[in-house]
Amino acid sequence: MAALRRIAGFPALPRAALSLPLAAARPYHSYDHPATKPSFNQTETAILSAAYAHVPELGFTQEALGRGARDVGYSDMSTTALQDGLFSLIRYHLVTRREGLAARSADVLGAEGEGQASQIVDRVERLTWERLIGNRDVIHKWQEALAVMAQPSYVPASLKELSLLADEIWFLAGDKAVDPTWYTKRASLSAIYASSELFMTTDRSADFAETRAFLGRRLEETQKAGSVLGAVGEWVGFTASAGVNVLRSKGVRI
Helix, strand or coil, rough: CHHHHHHHCCCCCCCHHHHHCCCCCCCCCCCCCCCCCCCCCHHHHHHHHHHHHHHHCCHHHHHHHHHHHHHCCHHHHHHHCCCCCCHHHHHHHHHHHHHHHHHHHHHHHCCCCCCCCHHHHHHHHHHHHHHCCCCCHHHHHHHHHHHHHHCCCCCHHHHHHHHHHHHHHHHCCCCCCCCCCCHHHHHHHHHHHHHHHHHHHCCCHHHHHHHHHHHHHHHHHCCCCHHHHHHHHHHHHHHHHHHHHHHHHCCCCC
């Protein structure tokens, strides 16, 4: 826990990075400025929510999408209207699990005051673990998701979701910092979450106890600034290699 508190000692960002025009896209979390449109429209939500119910059995596959479409009265062909195709189903998982954290945060954190920085870091750990457990029902199919996410056209969207998740966790934990540590804390947590999620895909321990321990260790290691960029690079590299292996196992020549 002490490691994250040392993030405040990281070097400040260059002056140029602090002089962006006010009209630039807002990079920080604020419920006062919600997204201009929902993540999915009504039809997409209907199909994807129905398809998601089939993921534990069928995985993140076109078959699951087709089954979901039929469940809500659409034809299989209707899934072609999904802007990102099969990745839409993966993004549905990422978005809904992230957005669901706010509703569960009171139970996860309990009735606490704002507290000290140490308490905020503890909340970050608990919220991060809560999000990881949100993968419980589909973690055995996550390699299929990695195969799709490994495609170059989807890596930016995947990393964006990772960034939004880190922002949400720090926000729900009560972090109100507006200094340059805003960036370093979120970069660190993104790397920690990504590596913990990857670890979870191979964790066979009861209730994912080994993943919980791994998460704790990674939080303690964040005093090493190099581990931030390294872990993000590790996530991208692992995603790509895992995706290629899954595609090859399905007979794709790559």
